[in-house]
Amino acid sequence: MPSKIPRPLSPRHTRLSEDDNSESKPSSNAFAVLMSSHKENDAWKEATVAEDRNFRPTKQNGGRRKAPFYKVLQGMPIAIDAFRYGTIPGVAAYFLTHAHSDHYTNLSSNWKSGPIYCSEGTANLIIHMLDVDPKWVHSLPLDVPSVIPNTGGVQVTPIEANHCPGSCLFLFEGPQTVNAGDSVYKSPYIGSSRTFRYLHCGDFRASPKHILHPAVKDKRIDHVYLDTTYLDPKYCFPPQPLVISACAELARRIVSGRSVSGQEAHLKGQSRTMTSWLMSQDKAITSSTVEVDASAKVLVVVGTYSIGKERIVKAIAHALNSKVYCDKRKAAILRCQSDPELDALLTSNPLDAVVHVVPLSVITSDRIKEYVDRFKGHFDRAVGFRPTGWTFTQPNGSDTLPSISTILAKSRQRQFTYANLSPTRNSTSTYQLYGVPYSEHSSFFELTCFALSFNWGKMIATVNVGSERSRGRMRRWVEAWEKEKKARLKDAIIPYRTPDYW
Ligand SMILES: [Zn+2]
Known part of the structure; x- marks a missing residue:
């Protein structure tokens, strides 16, 4: 059986540090500094090179693909769904959102790059299907924050993703302590006393429950890593x-x-x-x-x-x-x-x-x-x-x-x-x-409701990011959400039919 991660936090630990007043700031957008205008495009170009289909490991390239910027959390030694890049410089914790092959590419019995964190269901699946050595696999309890060892005090709350069994969103909260990963873009916030919040959605089908979750509700989320599989209005399948x-x-x-x-x-x-x-x-x-x-x-x-x-x-x-x-x-x-x-x-x-x-x-x-x-x-x-x-x-x-x-x-x-x-x-x-017409990814409508319902700084697409054209199309929708949110003046949840769907 997978080993358990040490100590879910007691409620008294769930409060963030006193200096975190980011909820009240309209746009202390960390990513805006790192990834504004052409820099953002350059970072995506760097990512495209990293994903090159013709990549072959050689001595010159270090024998491994470079991890694109969106696979490693800004300022934290944490990688998500990034097993295909092997041992990523500076990364102390490897997270897996769910046991679908495009998310665990290259994970096998040979894995020895570091501890893997995931839900209990996903832990069982990767040990059973991929023969990963259980000594690396740490299952996390859902809905409560756990401190991740060797990350400078980052805590994570897994939230059921409404995708396949075992799938979860991860809400990370903590300080920026290190520029881990391969990207040439460095964070200017390393060592600052602020607490940063990142919501990684893996693959998910957005529902009001995600917004109403105590770990997300009324919080300011700095970065959202969004499952953009159906970020196109032609995908409006039923609930x-x-x-x-x-x-x-x-x-x-x-x-x-x-x-x-x-x-x-x-x-x-x-x-x-x-x-x-x-x-x-x-x-x-x-x-x-x-x-x-x-x-x-x-x-x-x-x-x-x-x-x-x-x-x-x-x-x-x-x-x-x-x-x-x-x-x-x-x-x-x-x-x-x-x-x-x-x-x-x-x-x-x-x-x-x-x-x-x-x-x-x-x-x-x-x-x-x-x-x-x-x-x-x-x-x-x-x-x-x-x-x-x-x-x-x-x-x-x-x-x-x-x-x-x-x-x-x-x-x-x-x-x-x-x-x-x-x-x-x-x-x-x-x-x-x-x-x-059944999907375990969010429809375009659900992505829109989700994005309009809470306070976030930056949306980072994680699917269909291979071409500049596709990224441009998605960026326009994210901009439309930002505009709509401004017009609404406050981040109230979009009215829903039941907590299960909009
Ligand atoms: Zn999936």
Whole structure:
């Protein structure tokens, strides 16, 4: 088992030093000095060189890639999701936000560059999947600050990220003591008595809960390292909890043989409706009310990556009162997540469960048939769910450059029910496949609500930063948020529907 980090702080330690009055300062923007105008662009250019695809380790380049500036916290000996750069000069603590491969690149049983800090679920996963020596791995308790050894007194609070199991945001608080890392840009704040706060979002799906968290609420955050995967208004997919309920309800209706004709009304105006799709199938359906053959035993198959999307699986299993089956390899990974609810659902007998978890690639018309054929005599039909953020397409005529107020007004109304799920074109009456607009990254709307809801100095993009064009596009949105925040005069949280989503 991973070793525990020493001592979560007692509440009396959670107060910051007296000289920290940065909350009240409108813009004591540390990064503005380091990264203003052309310097910022130069730093990104330096980062682009560091990420060069053709990089080969040689004696001249020190045998390792240089870590870009945004992988090492300004003034602190702390690196985040930076394992591909090996031993980074001056870094005493290596953090991992979650166990997705693009975040732990190069982490393996050979790791010996320093202690790794992460959540308990992530610790279990990297030891199990990557064979990292447990002596390096320190799991951190969620929601409480812990002091990180050898960092000059920096403390960190991990906050659940609403991404994959074990994923977290890290809120760092402490002094600037050292220029660690490879960047030529140095901080002018080393040795100052100020406490700096950095929020690293890793990958996350922003929710009001993140803003309401005691470690974030009413605080001034100097730098936010933002998961900018969908920082583009074309990505305005519906709230996650609504999509999860929609999948569970659709599965329940299909498996119980109930009418799914309700889809017709909801889909009015869209080009294809569930009813029109069913009517075009080989079994001609003449009535507008569609009854599914209740005697046919239906298998529900959910496609997932190595970790992530478990919430859909659990919701469908509960709706069908079923166990969940997956192969041994996948089950071992699921058990790393320390999720008693999921553990209780798992079975090793495929015939014991009407919900099966399979690799995403199985949810195609050919592969699903092949899969269900293995259980001939037990299941006659299958419904396949393929959850991915990319299945959502914007309705025609959508505004590609909406104003912030338009974004807020439109998105807040969004609903999503089972009737919004329509089968893919190559579905048949025996194998129905559904693309599900489900993402474990924030939609553009959620990023906007998140950014407008708290007091921050600098947003630093961590995804899609490879080209100047893409960085420029993202910078314009960050500037639009800054302008909107100024116009609002104070940092009040954007009104939300539930603490789980805006
Ligand atoms: Zn991820």
